Amino acid sequence: MIKHSKYGPSRLSRIIACPGSVELVENLMITSTIQEPKPSKDAAHGTILHDITKKFYSDNPENPNIKELDKVELNDQALIQDATEYADLILKSLGHTNYFTASESSIDLTSWGLPDVWGMLDFMINDYAKRHVHIIDWKFGAGITVYAKENPQLLAYAAGAIKWPTTVQEITLHIVQPAIEHYDTWELSIHDLYDWVHGTLAVAINKCHNDGIDKFNPGIEQCRWCEAKNFCEARTTFVQEAAVKFFEAKEKLATCSTMEDLVKLLEIAPLVEDTIKSIRHYLQIELEKGNIVPGMKLIRGRANRAWISENDTITWLAKNTSIEELFTSKLRSPSQFEKEVRTLKKSEGFKALYETPEGKISMVSESDSRPVIQINSGAINVFADISD
Ligand code: SF4
Numbered sequence: 001m002i003k004h005s006k007y008g009p010s011r012l013s014r015i016i017a018c019p020g021s022v023e024l025v026e027n028l029m030i031t032s033t034i035q036e037p038k039p040s041k042d043a044a045h046g047t048i049l050h051d052i053t054k055k056f057y058s059d060n061p062e063n064p065n066i067k068e069l070d071k072v073e074l075n076d077q078a079l080i081q082d083a084t085e086y087a088d089l090i091l092k093s094l095g096h097t098n099y100f101t102a103s104e105s106s107i108d109l110t111s112w113g114l115p116d117v118w119g120m121l122d123f124m125i126n127d128y129a130k131r132h133v134h135i136i137d138w139k140f141g142a143g144i145t146v147y148a149k150e151n152p153q154l155l156a157y158a159a160g161a162i163k164w165p166t167t168v169q170e171i172t173l174h175i176v177q178p179a180i181e182h183y184d185t186w187e188l189s190i191h192d193l194y195d196w197v198h199g200t201l202a203v204a205i206n207k208c209h210n211d212g213i214d215k216f217n218p219g220i221e222q223c224r225w226c227e228a229k230n231f232c233e234a235r236t237t238f239v240q241e242a243a244v245k246f247f248e249a250k251e252k253l254a255t256c257s258t259m260e261d262l263v264k265l266l267e268i269a270p271l272v273e274d275t276i277k278s279i280r281h282y283l284q285i286e287l288e289k290g291n292i293v294p295g296m297k298l299i300r301g302r303a304n305r306a307w308i309s310e311n312d313t314i315t316w317l318a319k320n321t322s323i324e325e326l327f328t329s330k331l332r333s334p335s336q337f338e339k340e341v342r343t344l345k346k347s348e349g350f351k352a353l354y355e356t357p358e359g360k361i362s363m364v365s366e367s368d369s370r371p372v373i374q375i376n377s378g379a380i381n382v383f384a385d386i387s388d
């Protein structure tokens with residue numbers, strides 16, 4: 001089994017935000033208080049798709065091994081093809097063949113003075129002619145939208161793939177998330193990468209094992225995936241303080257608190273919600289183990305009825321009712337058709353048949369990478385119906 005790096009690229013955003021988490025996680029593992037998390041169903045599925053992508057395309061982009069695709073379902077075949085078509089587009093855009101590609105390569109930051117940072121890079125293209133490196137991360141999940149800008153995981157892959165010193169001048173980081181048709185890029189210079197490695201990453205790693213009060217830094221993103229979150233004093237204190245503020249907020253609302261106060265409260269809400277979820281999960285597991293949790297019990301939720309045997313059902317309905325249409329049929333969605341017939345994606349006639357409605361408006365933090373929408377102040381009047 002491959003041992004994971006404690007400074008693995010996928011953990012770096014948490015480590016940079018909260019260097020104290022490294023030692024805490026390590027100590028909790030040594031005492032067996034927590035275990036290395038088992039990969040979720042989605043993560044295991046992602047690993048299979050990465051493996052097939054490598055065998056299908058990455059090992060030989062000019063001559064993909066079509067047979068590999070037969071090992072997965074149609075939906076997954078489409079995801080892999082979308083991902084690899086994206087890499088093809090980059091290769092074609094180079095306009096020459098003086099390049100090198102590598103896939104599923106082990107990278108480490110030894111040449112940058114950080115040998116403990118290592119991991120596995122999905123795909124890279126080194127354009128020798130333009131001294132430009134493309135770092136591609138396949139994300140096959142649909143749950144969370146991932147962005148390329150200042151993404152520590154991709155920055156570490158870039159540093160590991162390029163090695164220092166280098167003649168490379170420019171780098172493009174690519175997030176390829178075909179399940180939600182999300183393709184994001186961010187360009188930076190080699191100087192930007194150098195500054196990030198020495199000014200951000202090295203500083204955070206240095207803090208990890210130094211004593212210092214500022215090495216724990218609770219926050220929404222870093223605490224969400226932290227293995228130590230249920231045993232972390234800093235997080236508990238932060239959540240307790242946040243909870244107090246929430247109780248106070250009711251009073252503040254009555255006396256019209258400022259917008260800034262309300263935004264601050266909203267920003268910490270996920271941490272409080274996550275803590276409540278953790279407590280609920282912990283107590284449910286205790287009940288499922290057969291332990292008593294005073295005041296709580298397990299129940300079954302409402303489930304939808306399902307046919308025991310479709311054949312028996314059809315026979316019975318035909319004999320006992322006059323219903324003729326036993327099946328309902330619905331036109332498949334544009335993306336379902338595209339998965340079945342790949343060429344439809346590029347067909348102008350097909351594209352003219354559908355439209356993409358505007359997404360539902362929602363409010364997020366200013367730091368969110370999605371582009372802001374412009375609202376005509378007269379366009380939305382939530383009280384219009386009422387006043388009419
Ligand atoms: S739970 Fe949050 S504050 Fe605590 S170690 Fe993990 S990331 Fe840091």
